Structure formats: structure tokens, C-alpha cells
Amino acid sequence: MEIKMQDLFEKALIASKKSYSPYSKFPVGAALLLEDGSVITGVNIENRSFGATNCAERTALFTAVASGFRTFKAIAIATPTADYPVGPCGICRQVLSEFAPAETPVIFGCSNEKQVKTTLGELYPYDSLHELAK
Numbered sequence: 001m002e003i004k005m006q007d008l009f010e011k012a013l014i015a016s017k018k019s020y021s022p023y024s025k026f027p028v029g030a031a032l033l034l035e036d037g038s039v040i041t042g043v044n045i046e047n048r049s050f051g052a053t054n055c056a057e058r059t060a061l062f063t064a065v066a067s068g069f070r071t072f073k074a075i076a077i078a079t080p081t082a083d084y085p086v087g088p089c090g091i092c093r094q095v096l097s098e099f100a101p102a103e104t105p106v107i108f109g110c111s112n113e114k115q116v117k118t119t120l121g122e123l124y125p126y127d128s129l130h131e132l133a134k
């Protein structure tokens with residue numbers, strides 16, 4: 001099944017409604033496209049001990065890996081309350097790079113009109129993990 005990046009973004013947007021973000025009031029949703037066309041979503045889950053917060057991207061990735069999936073075709077991230085597209089944080093870029101190659105398409109945005117379409121390699125360049133693992 002072919003799923004378009006725009007459809008994936010829509011799923012991230014819907015997922016963001018489940019965000020637990022009482023402290024920042026900044027909901028984030030992520031949607032990870034699996035090899036078979038199915039999608040696993042995640043949200044940011046905050047904590048009163050702020051450092052214990054988990055971003056939406058890592059929630060989606062950890063859910064997927066815990067469910068037995070390790071190959072990903074794309075990721076979408078939605079930050080609906082922002083005025084402009086907000087990209088994944090540095091920790092999430094590092095964690096995503098563990099499982100997804102540089103060519104992996106990434107779309108992030110706050111609406112259908114305000115989006116950035118890029119790749120993981122552009123967001124996290126000079127990452128040698130996949131080369132070292134060969």
C-alpha cells in the first residue's frame with residue numbers, strides 16, 4: 001500500500017490530540033511509516049520532572065521497536081499549536097538515526113500549509129552509524 005507523505009502528516013496531526021503536555025501546552029504527534037504501509041503513531045508525554053518528558057518521535061519509534069518493527073520508510077511530525085514548522089530535537093534525531101538511514105523522508109509542520117519536507121540525513125548529517133555497521 002502506497003501512503004503519501006501528506007497522509008502520514010495527517011496521521012501525525014490526529015495523533016497529536018492524544019499528547020500529554022500539561023506543562024508546555026505544546027502538543028506533538030508523530031507518525032512512523034512501516035515497510036508494509038502501516039503506521040505507528042506517538043505523542044509527547046510530559047512529566048512534572050521535566051527531564052523525564054518523552055518526545056512524540058521517540059514515543060512512536062520506541063512503540064514500533066517494542067512491537068517488533070525495525071525498518072521505517074518515513075516519519076511525519078505535527079506541532080499544531082506552533083506558528084511555524086518545529087523540527088525534531090537533537091535527541092530524537094540521534095535516536096531516529098539508529099534505525100532509519102539518511103535517505104528516510106521526514107516531514108514536519110504545524111499545518112498542511114506550513115511544512116518542511118526533508119530527509120533524516122539533512123537533519124542529522126555526518127552520521128557514520130550505517131556506514132560503520134556495513
Ligand code: THU
Binds near residue numbers: 026028056077089
Ligand atoms: N517535543 C516533541 O515531542 N517533539 C519535538 O520535535 C519538539 C519538542 C515536545 C517536548 C515537550 O513535551 C514539548 O514538545 C515542548 O518542548
